[in-house]
Amino acid sequence: MTDEGTTGAGGGAAGVLARAVGVLRVFTSDADTLTATDLAERSGLPRSTAHRLATEMAALGLLDRTADGAYSIGTGLWELGELAPVSMRLRERALPHVLRLYEASGENVHVAVLSGDDPVTAEALYVARVSGPHSIPTLSRMGGRHPLHTTGVGKALLAVQDDEWLDAFFHRTLERETVYSIIDERQLRDEIASARERGFATTRQEMTLGNISIAAPIPATAGLPPAAVGVVTHIARADERRHGPLVVAAAHDIARDLATP
Incomplete structure (x- = not known):
């Protein structure tokens, strides 16, 4: 019955x-x-x-x-929805640091989390965003989703996954968003290894033509999904030597505040 x-x-x-x-x-x-x-x-x-x-x-x-x-x-x-931990904890604690990163860079600043337990379908879910009058237009929005392999925050999230997770991830078909999107497994694995070594990930016109993204993973916090913070700027004014340390510092500052009761 x-x-x-x-x-x-x-x-x-x-x-x-x-x-x-x-x-x-x-x-x-x-x-x-x-x-x-x-x-x-x-x-x-x-x-x-x-x-x-x-x-x-x-x-x-x-x-x-x-x-x-x-x-x-x-x-x-x-x-x-505002009661979700990614709103009440992550976004609220991250916003002061996101604003400081925007003031220091003058560029779009995003915070995204890994959405989905299955590596084959996981995406970057955007939970915080700050932009200004001189920021370059982007496709991202609060609550929007984008691929992991073509976004700076997405690559930063890939960089903190273990080999088993990545092996499952590469069973999916990687879609090409622009002619510059990296869809070759070996090349993308090299990008992930480089992100781990430097502490931040980059994408170069891989999601939107003319845009460069530089992002760092936020150190893990109990009760929250993996997260990353990044800036998106125009290719003509992108400066990894300057923006890289800025996003890494912001990521660690956010994690420090999240760990504070």
Whole structure:
């Protein structure tokens, strides 16, 4: 007998939860407001099911209704998300150092964590970001994800993984984001070894043409995923000899504060 309160791909609670998460996942940075019809089409749910779910989720604060009846991610869900350790601990402790790094460099500054337990699907999840009027445009955003092998923070995260983890990582197909993206295993392993030796990783136009990224891993902190901090600058003003020590110092300062009760 199936326990409809806990199981079942159809009407059980587990199935409802999966469908609700599926609805939330269809929102993107380019589609942050969607109608019920949009939700149905993007999630693959019947229109009546999508409409009912959206109504219930809005009542729970998981979705918000706009003036024209469309839906957006709810402030109630945002409120809960702010309780995550990467927000309450990592981001809040890192922000003063991120701001100092921005003031010293004048460039975009990012903090990212390793997202995903499976090396084959793991990505860099961006949890803090500071930019200014003279910072070069980037593709990153708070809550956004980017590949590990084409980003500075991603390579810094790869540099702190053990050989077993990296062996599993290289079973994946590495996608080329630009003509400069490194997708050859031997070459990328050399980059990782170099990052370990220097204390910081670099990418050169591997995610966005014209951009250079320099990032350092944040020493491990109990209860938090592996993290890294980095700057992104234009190729014309990139200076590894200057930016490298800055990101390494910021990484260690963040770790020191995280270790302080």
